[in-house]
Amino acid sequence: MTSVGGNGQKRFDIEKTVDVVIVGGGPGGALAAREFARGGVKTLVVDRRQEIGAPKRCAEGISNDGLLESGVQPHPAWTSGRITGAVLYSPSGKIVTVDDETAVGWVVERKVFEKHLGKDAIEAGAQYMVKTHIDQVLMDGARAVGVTGDFMGKSVKINAKLVVGADGIDSLIGRKAGLRGSVQKMRDFHSAAQYEMAGVKCDMTRLHLYFGGDVAPLGYVWIFPKAAGLANVGVGILTSKSKHGHRAIDYLDRFIAKHPEMFEKASPLEVNASGIPVSAGIRRFWGDGLMLVGDAAQQVNPIHGGGISLAMRAGVIAGQVGSKAIKEGDVSAERLSEYGRVWDEVHGKELARLYKFRMFMEELTDKDMERMADLVTIDVIVDLTYARFRSFAKLMLTKMPTMVPLLAKYLMAPGKKFEMEALEA
Amino acid sequence: MVVTVNPKVCVYCAGCVGLCPVESIELRETRLTILDSCTDCGICVKFCPVEALSGGRPLD
């Protein structure tokens, strides 16, 4: 309960003062917390969930590099499936197998994974509050100076020099602090549904991705295998394609019914759903006394929708820049813009290029995809995942020239004639 | 048409909350509430992966 004191100021049941409050204890928030704490500032994470990590809204796939990049060592407590490659299926069922070092990774047990990340942060010196729902950002003019909410019926106020919104796709922090772009757009948001199933029969060492207008319009179906016989089976479609009878869950159910060879004996142990931002990131994700991290800043790969490793990396950068800023006594937007600059170099620019590739992909017909399935090599696919378009463009120029206008439209630097040099990256 | 949520279907994924242009959906752990400020724009209904929402302006 909140009461009003004699001087007209609200009194809170719980009031805390810290250097940084991080709203959200997902992968982004946990890594930010670890890094702020390592930077020697007083760090508090608040999460509305009563249980960190659950329910999951994720297919749990992450590359080994994605873990190591943020200083997280794979641990047997949460690594479930070991992945050595990916298999892509064209609309007619043509198969492209991509076995490459960059594809090596894990399907994790996310509920355990997130708890371990939290443990790392706490061991580094951070504190956590769970079942704490934040509903307001305290502002001093344009500067964020804390948050308020409640914990099990008690009102909570947290004063902080810096507020970090690591609060996921429905980021309240971004909105309340007035960062434009925080609201998701249908055009750049996937609608996703998934079952975690037991009894699935497929190659359990690779990720499986199915494409096609009937399978998943402007998205794909995935099978991410976990430990023996368990797998996350899901689908993401662009929200603009979602309609009655054609919701994400409908596509998922149809896919499963169509593939008895894999699912005849399978049953779901979990149903999951959610949205995936595929905008490549909002433009401005920091402000006076404020930083957004992970899904809250839409820092997700716009091609495959992977956001765990990006959220963690963003958390690390935000924690490093933010803890220094706090110690210097300057948490102005200008000082915190270093986070934006570093992010741009490390991942931001690459995501922006991948966004263009997404636009290109969205114009492809099933027929185009069939033809490409015949042509692409592993090297070309790996290049594409790093937003290196040259090898792909060369292939199209020589083998599929009808694609050139589309390439020119989406993948070339503006105003340049079609030539290799004009291709971005 | 007023937007309503069917709590028997909702899997509390928070996607609709992220899309709502006017902050009219509140998710508290597992309980979703549509607030009176809803403009019935229909965006959340179109998105919901499991069709737990109904009403709103038809966008299909």
Ligand SMILES: Cc1cc2nc3c(=O)[nH]c(=O)nc-3n(C[C@H](O)[C@H](O)[C@H](O)COP(=O)(O)OP(=O)(O)OC[C@H]3O[C@@H](n4cnc5c(N)ncnc54)[C@H](O)[C@@H]3O)c2cc1C
């Ligand atoms: C179906 C699906 C499958 C996916 N599969 C993959 C995959 O295989 N690999 C991959 O890399 N990515 C995947 N993603 C994306 C990935 O899950 C996200 O990018 C990732 O979780 C982002 O982490 P985060 O820390 O930014 O946010 P989140 O993990 O969403 O964490 C946000 C946290 O903030 C808390 N919170 C929110 N609002 C408040 C509030 N008001 N008060 C207090 N706490 C609050 C939440 O409870 C939550 O714990 C998938 C997404 C979906 C929907």
Ligand code: SF4
């Ligand atoms: S999008 Fe649907 S399932 Fe997800 S929280 Fe909203 S109503 Fe519930």
Ligand code: SF4
């Ligand atoms: S109909 Fe529009 S305004 Fe109403 S809750 Fe849904 S998204 Fe928000």
